Amino acid sequence: MSLGRIAEATGVSKATVSWVLSGKGDEHRISVATQKRVKDYAAKHNYRPNMLAQGLSLGVTKTVGLLISSLTDPFYSSIAKSVVEEAERYGYTVMIATSESNYEREASLVSSLDRRRVDGIISTPTEGAKWLDGYLAGGGKLVLLDRPVPGEDAPCVGVDNEQSAYKLVSHLIGKGLRKIAIMTTAHNLVNMQSRQQGYERALADAGIPLDGKLVCNVPPQASVEQINAELDRLVRDVPDLDGIFFTSHVLVLPVYVWFTNRGLDTRRGANWACIHSLPEFGLLLPEISIAQMTISKLGAKAMDMLLEEIECGRQLQERAVIINCEMSLK
Amino acid sequence: MSLGRIAEATGVSKATVSWVLSGKGDEHRISVATQKRVKDYAAKHNYRPNMLAQGLSLGVTKTVGLLISSLTDPFYSSIAKSVVEEAERYGYTVMIATSESNYEREASLVSSLDRRRVDGIISTPTEGAKWLDGYLAGGGKLVLLDRPVPGEDAPCVGVDNEQSAYKLVSHLIGKGLRKIAIMTTAHNLVNMQSRQQGYERALADAGIPLDGKLVCNVPPQASVEQINAELDRLVRDVPDLDGIFFTSHVLVLPVYVWFTNRGLDTRRGANWACIHSLPEFGLLLPEISIAQMTISKLGAKAMDMLLEEIECGRQLQERAVIINCEMSLK
DNA sequence: CTGAAAGCGCTTACAG
DNA sequence: CTGAAAGCGCTTACAG
Numbered sequence: 001m002s003l004g005r006i007a008e009a010t011g012v013s014k015a016t017v018s019w020v021l022s023g024k025g026d027e028h029r030i031s032v033a034t035q036k037r038v039k040d041y042a043a044k045h046n047y048r049p050n051m052l053a054q055g056l057s058l059g060v061t062k063t064v065g066l067l068i069s070s071l072t073d074p075f076y077s078s079i080a081k082s083v084v085e086e087a088e089r090y091g092y093t094v095m096i097a098t099s100e101s102n103y104e105r106e107a108s109l110v111s112s113l114d115r116r117r118v119d120g121i122i123s124t125p126t127e128g129a130k131w132l133d134g135y136l137a138g139g140g141k142l143v144l145l146d147r148p149v150p151g152e153d154a155p156c157v158g159v160d161n162e163q164s165a166y167k168l169v170s171h172l173i174g175k176g177l178r179k180i181a182i183m184t185t186a187h188n189l190v191n192m193q194s195r196q197q198g199y200e201r202a203l204a205d206a207g208i209p210l211d212g213k214l215v216c217n218v219p220p221q222a223s224v225e226q227i228n229a230e231l232d233r234l235v236r237d238v239p240d241l242d243g244i245f246f247t248s249h250v251l252v253l254p255v256y257v258w259f260t261n262r263g264l265d266t267r268r269g270a271n272w273a274c275i276h277s278l279p280e281f282g283l284l285l286p287e288i289s290i291a292q293m294t295i296s297k298l299g300a301k302a303m304d305m306l307l308e309e310i311e312c313g314r315q316l317q318e319r320a321v322i323i324n325c326e327m328s329l330k
Numbered sequence: 331m332s333l334g335r336i337a338e339a340t341g342v343s344k345a346t347v348s349w350v351l352s353g354k355g356d357e358h359r360i361s362v363a364t365q366k367r368v369k370d371y372a373a374k375h376n377y378r379p380n381m382l383a384q385g386l387s388l389g390v391t392k393t394v395g396l397l398i399s400s401l402t403d404p405f406y407s408s409i410a411k412s413v414v415e416e417a418e419r420y421g422y423t424v425m426i427a428t429s430e431s432n433y434e435r436e437a438s439l440v441s442s443l444d445r446r447r448v449d450g451i452i453s454t455p456t457e458g459a460k461w462l463d464g465y466l467a468g469g470g471k472l473v474l475l476d477r478p479v480p481g482e483d484a485p486c487v488g489v490d491n492e493q494s495a496y497k498l499v500s501h502l503i504g505k506g507l508r509k510i511a512i513m514t515t516a517h518n519l520v521n522m523q524s525r526q527q528g529y530e531r532a533l534a535d536a537g538i539p540l541d542g543k544l545v546c547n548v549p550p551q552a553s554v555e556q557i558n559a560e561l562d563r564l565v566r567d568v569p570d571l572d573g574i575f576f577t578s579h580v581l582v583l584p585v586y587v588w589f590t591n592r593g594l595d596t597r598r599g600a601n602w603a604c605i606h607s608l609p610e611f612g613l614l615l616p617e618i619s620i621a622q623m624t625i626s627k628l629g630a631k632a633m634d635m636l637l638e639e640i641e642c643g644r645q646l647q648e649r650a651v652i653i654n655c656e657m658s659l660k
Numbered sequence: 661c662t663g664a665a666a667g668c669g670c671t672t673a674c675a676g
Numbered sequence: 677c678t679g680a681a682a683g684c685g686c687t688t689a690c691a692g
Contacts, residue, residue: 002684002685002686003685003686003687004685004686012662012663013662013663013664014663014664014685014686014687015662015663015664015665015687015688016661016662016663018686018687018688019662019687019688022687028661028662029661029662030661030662031661031662034661034662046464046467046468048441048444048445048468049445049685049686050386050445050447050684050685050686051445051446051447051686052382052383052385052386052391052446052447052684052685052686053382053386053668053684053685053686053687054685054686054687055382055668055686056380056382056383056386056667056668056669056670056684056685056686056687057667057668057685057686057687057688058668058686058687059668061382070411071401071407071410071411071426072404072407072408072411074402074404077401077402077407078402080401081400081401081402081428084428093442093446095425095426096401096425096426098411098414111378112423114378115378115379115380115381116381116382116423117380117381117382134376137376138376138378224613253610253613254613256613257613257614280583280610283554283583283584283586283587284587332668332669332670333669333670333671334669334670342678342679343678343679343680344669344670344671344679344680345671345672345678345679345680345681346677346678346679348670348671348672349671349672349678352671358677358678359677359678360677360678361677361678364677364678379669379670380668380669380670381670382668382669382670383668383669383670383671383684384669384670384671385670385684386668386669386670386671386683386684386685386686387669387670387671387672387683387684388670388671388684389684661692662691662692663690663691663692664690664691664692665688665689665690665691666687666688666689666690667686667687667688668685668686668687669684670683670684671682671683671684672681672682672683673681673682674679674680674681674682675678675679675680675681676677676678676679676680
């Protein structure tokens with residue numbers, strides 16, 4: 001069922017049908033009788049407006065693309081949830097695409113979203129993200145989420161990585177801990193580097209010399225065995241280890257299990273700190289100190305910024321927004 | 331940059347440009363020189379085909395909708411991942427929409443996908459799913475995933491709920507356990523009812539009388555407190571409790587913590603069984619018996635069925651496909 | 661109060 | 677080997 005057929009059947013023009021069905025009937029002073037006739041017919045025949053045609057005609061789709069690394073990672077799925085929620089408040093739909101951390105794939109997804117004429121894109125870009133240039137040059141609207149891309153001036157909303165790490169580690173030091181390990185991963189990411197810098201600054205400010213033996217850096221998709229090996233190395237090298245700072249929530253659970261299997265103090269969490277957390281931490285490690293990324297705020301802010309770009313046309317004045325982590329110090 | 335402008339600039343017709351750019355240049359015997367001229371111009375000016383126009387013209391979008399309950403639940407995000415993977419193999423894009431288990435929202439999302447002219451929809455429907463009728467009546471293609479809708483004859487791919495439960499509980503009985511509790515939730519869902527039936531049949535076959543005190547049924551989004559209260563009740567009523575069957579992976583972690591906090595046997599997992607599992611189970615409860623839903627198979631099969639509906643036009647002969655769970659009995 | 665017409669950017673018979 | 681033209685289903689100035 002199309003506009004044209006409704007027009008034919010009800011004996012009015014397509015313009016009239018279009019106006020009536022888009023709620024502009026009164027505005028165009030279409031008679032109540034005609035409006036009713038058209039609406040009834042559309043309803044009875046289950047008219048479904050074709051948004052492809054609308055988009056083509058209007059030049060906007062009221063759709064934004066969300067390009068994230070993965071859906072199975074709770075961090076990204078939470079981002080997706082908050083972006084979708086915020087978008088809906090403004091009548092936008094979001095098309096979700098996942099790069100699976102594969103650069104080629106990411107670039108091709110951008111192109112796909114672009115060909116579908118999304119009004120803009122929010123992305124947690126994979127490293128490099130050369131596609132940025134082309135997309136922006138073509139007039140594409142974009143907001144980066146969580147991961148700034150050095151050397152690009154796309155608007156970005158992220159978190160205070162360095163400072164959160166500093167606060168957490170300082171908190172551990174304040175408890176009297178001195179041999180605090182750092183467990184980190186994906187060290188190529190600027191976010192992770194910032195977190196390590198926060199760790200180092202906290203130690204320096206407390207006059208604690210940096211000890212390379214305390215630094216545990218595991219590869220991005222490290223196996224349990226790799227992590228265990230690193231922990232074995234750590235406790236061998238530093239028998240009087242008394243605290244751990246995790247740069248990412250993904251590392252905590254394997255370490256928890258390693259400690260549990262050795263029958264170590266179940267209250268150990270009190271000497272641990274981590275950037276971000278998972279729901280199960282509340283159950284397993286109630287004593288761990290957390291700098292929680294407020295994902296809902298991140299997602300909503302990114303969406304707001306994108307909407308401003310889209311609807312106001314003008315460049316955003318705030319190019320880089322930082323949302324502070326919520327500290328939960330135990 | 332549009333087809334028309336390329337045609338103008340290169341001095342050929344829109345038809346020629348369309349054929350060249352869609353790879354049908356040779357087929358239409360366009361001269362190599364012309365083809366090169368057109369392609370070069372398109373590339374230099376960064377031509378991005380407008381898929382809205384293509385979709386409108388062709389009547390198909392090579393896009394399918396995936397309508398799931400949630401993205402933050404690992405079960406659904408895994409489904410999403412597998413559906414997206416399979417779709418891509420056939421050149422389809424998937425639009426993901428989340429109902430958040432809200433029926434109104436779900437119905438409106440179906441309508442939104444429909445208006446966007448997706449070629450078909452895969453859905454894990456919320457209860458009732460009255461929208462099915464209207465969508466199917468309008469010629470919509472649909473495959474149900476995981477959750478059959480009683481009384482509707484939409485094609486569906488699900489798992490052997492009753493049998494998997496039966497196998498798990500029989501396995502526990504085979505270990506000599508006699509006081510096996512069932513922890514269940516969302517009992518309004520047919521899947522959950524089937525699982526409970528499997529539990530009951532296993533007991534019956536072993537000549538063990540059904541004991542209502544062993545049945546723990548908690549509400550869908552139960553708080554830790556509610557679950558704890560139910561467990562308190564259970565061990566009070568059944569002090570010689572010796573096993574637990576979980577109808578869903580979501581219940582295991584809170585119970586694990588409840589047991590841990592009471593300092594109970596860490597090898598307790600050996601007397602537990604669960605339908606489906608989460609990655610952390612491998613770390614925390616290596617001894618639990620599992621009937622694992624092979625989500626990748628479910629997703630891929632649903633997509634295959636939908637594709638067959640879409641591309642072959644004909645009704646599917648296999649209306650209900652069951653993918654058996656993978657048993658891991660410890 | 662309502663209509664005729666052009667246009668959005670494609671594709672594809674139909675011609676030559 | 678290539679073009680002119682109609683059509684997909686909408687929206688929106690422009691008329692009357």
